[in-house]
Amino acid sequence: MRPRLQDVADRAGVSMKTVSNVINGYVHVSEAMRAKVLAAIDEVGYEPNLSARNLARGRAGMIALVVPQLDMPYFASLSMHVLEAAEKQGWVVLIQQTRGDAEKERAVLAGRFGQRVDGIVFSPLRVGTDEIRQRRDRTPLVLLGERPVDGVADHVVIDNVAAADLAVSHLLDLGRRRVAMIGGPVGSTGTHRSEGYAAALTRRGIAVDPDLVVPVHSNRGEEGEAAMDAMLARLDTPPDAVFCMTDWVALGVIRSLHLHGLRVPDDVAVVGFDDIPYSTASTPTLTSISPDRAAVAREAVASLAAQQKGEHEPREIEVGFELVVRESTAGGAGLRRPAGR
Amino acid sequence: MRPRLQDVADRAGVSMKTVSNVINGYVHVSEAMRAKVLAAIDEVGYEPNLSARNLARGRAGMIALVVPQLDMPYFASLSMHVLEAAEKQGWVVLIQQTRGDAEKERAVLAGRFGQRVDGIVFSPLRVGTDEIRQRRDRTPLVLLGERPVDGVADHVVIDNVAAADLAVSHLLDLGRRRVAMIGGPVGSTGTHRSEGYAAALTRRGIAVDPDLVVPVHSNRGEEGEAAMDAMLARLDTPPDAVFCMTDWVALGVIRSLHLHGLRVPDDVAVVGFDDIPYSTASTPTLTSISPDRAAVAREAVASLAAQQKGEHEPREIEVGFELVVRESTAGGAGLRRPAGR
DNA sequence: CGGACGGTTTACAGCGCTGTAAAGGACTGC
DNA sequence: GCAGTCCTTTACAGCGCTGTAAACCGTCCG
Numbered sequence: 001m002r003p004r005l006q007d008v009a010d011r012a013g014v015s016m017k018t019v020s021n022v023i024n025g026y027v028h029v030s031e032a033m034r035a036k037v038l039a040a041i042d043e044v045g046y047e048p049n050l051s052a053r054n055l056a057r058g059r060a061g062m063i064a065l066v067v068p069q070l071d072m073p074y075f076a077s078l079s080m081h082v083l084e085a086a087e088k089q090g091w092v093v094l095i096q097q098t099r100g101d102a103e104k105e106r107a108v109l110a111g112r113f114g115q116r117v118d119g120i121v122f123s124p125l126r127v128g129t130d131e132i133r134q135r136r137d138r139t140p141l142v143l144l145g146e147r148p149v150d151g152v153a154d155h156v157v158i159d160n161v162a163a164a165d166l167a168v169s170h171l172l173d174l175g176r177r178r179v180a181m182i183g184g185p186v187g188s189t190g191t192h193r194s195e196g197y198a199a200a201l202t203r204r205g206i207a208v209d210p211d212l213v214v215p216v217h218s219n220r221g222e223e224g225e226a227a228m229d230a231m232l233a234r235l236d237t238p239p240d241a242v243f244c245m246t247d248w249v250a251l252g253v254i255r256s257l258h259l260h261g262l263r264v265p266d267d268v269a270v271v272g273f274d275d276i277p278y279s280t281a282s283t284p285t286l287t288s289i290s291p292d293r294a295a296v297a298r299e300a301v302a303s304l305a306a307q308q309k310g311e312h313e314p315r316e317i318e319v320g321f322e323l324v325v326r327e328s329t330a331g332g333a334g335l336r337r338p339a340g341r
Numbered sequence: 342m343r344p345r346l347q348d349v350a351d352r353a354g355v356s357m358k359t360v361s362n363v364i365n366g367y368v369h370v371s372e373a374m375r376a377k378v379l380a381a382i383d384e385v386g387y388e389p390n391l392s393a394r395n396l397a398r399g400r401a402g403m404i405a406l407v408v409p410q411l412d413m414p415y416f417a418s419l420s421m422h423v424l425e426a427a428e429k430q431g432w433v434v435l436i437q438q439t440r441g442d443a444e445k446e447r448a449v450l451a452g453r454f455g456q457r458v459d460g461i462v463f464s465p466l467r468v469g470t471d472e473i474r475q476r477r478d479r480t481p482l483v484l485l486g487e488r489p490v491d492g493v494a495d496h497v498v499i500d501n502v503a504a505a506d507l508a509v510s511h512l513l514d515l516g517r518r519r520v521a522m523i524g525g526p527v528g529s530t531g532t533h534r535s536e537g538y539a540a541a542l543t544r545r546g547i548a549v550d551p552d553l554v555v556p557v558h559s560n561r562g563e564e565g566e567a568a569m570d571a572m573l574a575r576l577d578t579p580p581d582a583v584f585c586m587t588d589w590v591a592l593g594v595i596r597s598l599h600l601h602g603l604r605v606p607d608d609v610a611v612v613g614f615d616d617i618p619y620s621t622a623s624t625p626t627l628t629s630i631s632p633d634r635a636a637v638a639r640e641a642v643a644s645l646a647a648q649q650k651g652e653h654e655p656r657e658i659e660v661g662f663e664l665v666v667r668e669s670t671a672g673g674a675g676l677r678r679p680a681g682r
Numbered sequence: 683c684g685g686a687c688g689g690t691t692t693a694c695a696g697c698g699c700t701g702t703a704a705a706g707g708a709c710t711g712c
Numbered sequence: 713g714c715a716g717t718c719c720t721t722t723a724c725a726g727c728g729c730t731g732t733a734a735a736c737c738g739t740c741c742g
Contacts, residue, residue, distance in 0.1 A: 002456065002479070004727095004728060004729085005728065005729065005730095006728080014691075014692090015691065015692045015693075016692090016693095016728095016729085016730095017691075017692060017693080017694095017730080017731095018690085018691060018692075020729070020730060021690095021691085024730085028688095028689055028690055028691090029690075029691085030689090030690065030691095033690080033691085045477045047452040047456065047478065048728085048729080049396070049456045049457075049727085049728050049729070050454070050456060050457035050729095051392050051395040051396040051401060051456065051457060051727085051728080051729090052396050052697090052727070052728035052729040052730090053728080053729055053730075054392040054697095054729090055390070055392040055393050055396050055696095055697050055698065055699085055727090055728080055729070055730095056696085056697055056728075056729040056730040056731080057697085057729080057730065057731090058697070058730095060392060062435070069421060070411075070417055070418075070420050070421040070424065071414070071417045071418040071420075071421045071618065073412070073414070073417070076411055076412045076414070076417035077411075077412040079411050079412075079436070080410060080411040080412040080438065083411065083436065083437070083438050084438070092435055092437065093435065093436060093437075094403070094433055094434065094435050094436075095420070095424065095434060095435075095436045096424070096433065096434075097421065097424050097425070111388040113391070115343065115388065115390045115391060115392065115698095116390075116391035116392060136386045137388065138343070220618075220622075221618075221619065221621060221622025222621060222622070224622070225622070248618075248619070248622060251619060251622035251623060251624075252622045254624060255622060255623070255624045255626075258624045259624075277412065277414075277561075277562075277589075278562065278589070278592060278619055280562060280563060281561075281562025281563070281565070281566070281589060281592035281593045281596060282592060282596070282623065282624075283592075283595060283596045283599045283600075283623075283624060285596075345697095345698060345699085346698065346699065346700095347698085355721075355722090356721065356722045356723075357698095357699085357700095357722090357723095358700080358701095358721075358722060358723080358724095359720085359721060359722075361699070361700065362720095362721085365700085369718095369719055369720055369721090370720075370721085371719090371720065371721095374720080374721085389698085389699080390697085390698050390699070391699095392697085392698080392699090393697070393698035393699040393700090393727090394698080394699055394700075395699090395727095396697090396698080396699070396700095396726095396727050396728065396729085397698075397699040397700040397701080397726080397727055398699080398700065398701090398727085399700095399727070456728095
């Protein structure tokens with residue numbers, strides 16, 4: 001079997017607890033003792049058993065991150081940041097995917113992690129306020145994303161209304177007037193962004209034209225392309241700008257425009273949302289709303305830490321975003337990578 | 342405190358072990374007893390403590406997945422598949438990033454997971470055969486990726502030489518003769534792919550032209566774009582095809598070609614590697630080598646399961662790939678999504 | 683020189699669960 | 713009616729670690 005604490009203790013001729021003290025960096029251990037124990041640890045090749053430690057300590061040293069799907073660029077990037085933020089807190093991260101399955105989401109709330117984790121960072125697509133309120137599990141929980149939570153748990157978000165408003169206002173500032181939107185308002189994901197879209201137009205005295213709004217049912221590029229195709233087939237005059245719910249959709253939209261002989265941004269300017277890494281590799285590079293994902297991750301982890309320390313009043317935590325202007329709205333002249341990273 | 346097994350037992354008026362049997366689906370429990378216990382579990386709101394269970398069972402029910410960086414599309418997608426394959430085995434997954442840091446990679450080998458996991462899926466960038474051979478930790482380990490491992494541990498790979506050969510042969514089949522390569526051979530990542538590139542050319546009696554080979558130092562699109570820019574600046578006649586080490590690099594290359602007024606694929610055909618999701622959203626869509634990631638994940642998890650059952654002879658496990666032909670080599674006529682998904 | 687004191691080490695219980703082995707009951711066949 | 717058998721339930725130790733409290737030990741001070 002693997003060496004245990006007791007084996008090290010025997011080897012060094014000390015008590016188990018002293019070895020434990022050395023391992024955990026307890027201060028009042030003499031230098032001689034420390035050296036002797038460390039040597040013994042090395043000799044027997046000891047590694048602590050974390051299950052046992054967790055049981056004894058009553059803490060897991062681990063949090064769960066629950067996201068819809070890891071190969072979606074937004075969640076991949078977010079996960080990366082959560083891993084980093086958690087590491088700084090001394091937590092390792094267990095990742096779980098729901099694929100938007102309501103049953104799996106409920107299982108998360110029902111305590112499927114069984115005290116194996118000290119907290120849960122959860123990005124739900126299906127479960128709502130009621131189900132969250134009724135959960136019995138006491139594991140600290142923090143929610144991400146746009147679904148409303150009505151103060152039943154900590155919630156980290158960006159102001160999607162303001163972000164969409166900023167994106168659309170940017171298009172209007174460029175002189176565009178027929179601004180289409182691809183990707184809303186069906187499904188709650190787009191609700192806030194649709195709201196921002198409408199707000200920006202209304203402020204300039206432009207009415208929302210239903211002909212210029214096409215919903216998509218996933219965030220895939222193909223969906224964006226098909227939606228743009230459909231819109232162009234329907235209209236006599238194409239829009240002069242498009243606001244897209246996500247960057248991936250925007251890439252599809254650009255593709256559609258290109259295949260219809262429309263130039264981006266000369267004929268049609270395009271803005272995306274999320275600022276995925278490929279924004280700078282596409283042709284043209286993509287203007288996009290860039291949420292501060294690092295901040296989302298940091299705040300989420302901080303929330304769990306606070307809850308673990310006993311904080312219990314649910315908070316709504318807002319983090320920043322910025323508009324990164326690239327070729328798909330600003331064009332190519334001297335702007336090959338205008339505000340890129 | 343949270344309810345424990347004993348609390349449920351008291352409530353139901355049975356022994357702890359019977360409750361345990363019910364929870365673990367032990368067969369020889371009478372229906373009446375099962376119902377009584379389940380009711381008690383529900384009444385007190387019991388959830389098993391997994392740390393305690395793991396300690397008692399001597400198994401963790403968890404594996405670690407160690408990758409360089411989660412926001413790289415290849416690893417994001419791979420991670421998704423590993424999560425799914427692990428779930429089928431009843432394992433949850435702890436994810437850790439190394440960012441290619443040699444120290445962190447060594448820590449993985451040194452047993453930093455301390456029996457908290459039943460196995461490790463590791464995609465190393467730095468550590469080599471020797472370090473792996475010398476590790477003392479006995480946790481089952483399976484390696485992914487192209488670094489050679491000389492039979493010191495299970496290893497899941499695709500045949501990168503054959504894959505690159507196939508990609509380049511495809512370009513040659515199209516009648517291209519000046520086939521450039523972006524992304525090798527510096528750094529071991531590209532070695533096999535470079536080999537396949539050379540093999541395909543040689544087989545047709547074409548010599549490798551060093552002027553047509555530009556290494557890149559990361560897989561970012563910007564690097565690909567810069568590399569292509571440099572090559573075009575250097576050459577009198579541009580290549581008529583480019584084989585790129587990754588899709589992301591290919592997107593940058595296409596961008597560079599576009600900005601130099603070269604048409605893809607009419608003037609220059611482009612092939613990528615990895616088949617990232619955006620391959621179908623770019624303009625043009627991208628021809629690419631598509632490794633069977635699901636198989637990689639499946640085999641990796643199966644390897645850990647086998648090792649846990651006592652299997653000890655390290656194996657080299659090869660999984661499949663395919664060439665997905667899209668617009669960047671086949672062009673647009675009737676081929677808008679030629680061999681897409 | 684005795685007692686108080688602070689630094690250092692130890693003994694031991696217990697975290698919550700499961701494996702083992704054995705006890706308890708019901709049923710079977712002779 | 714009794715032993716043998718099978719199904720069901722229980723008792724208990726122990727997984728490997730840490731927290732608590734107490735023991736130990738040398739030093740300092742009055």
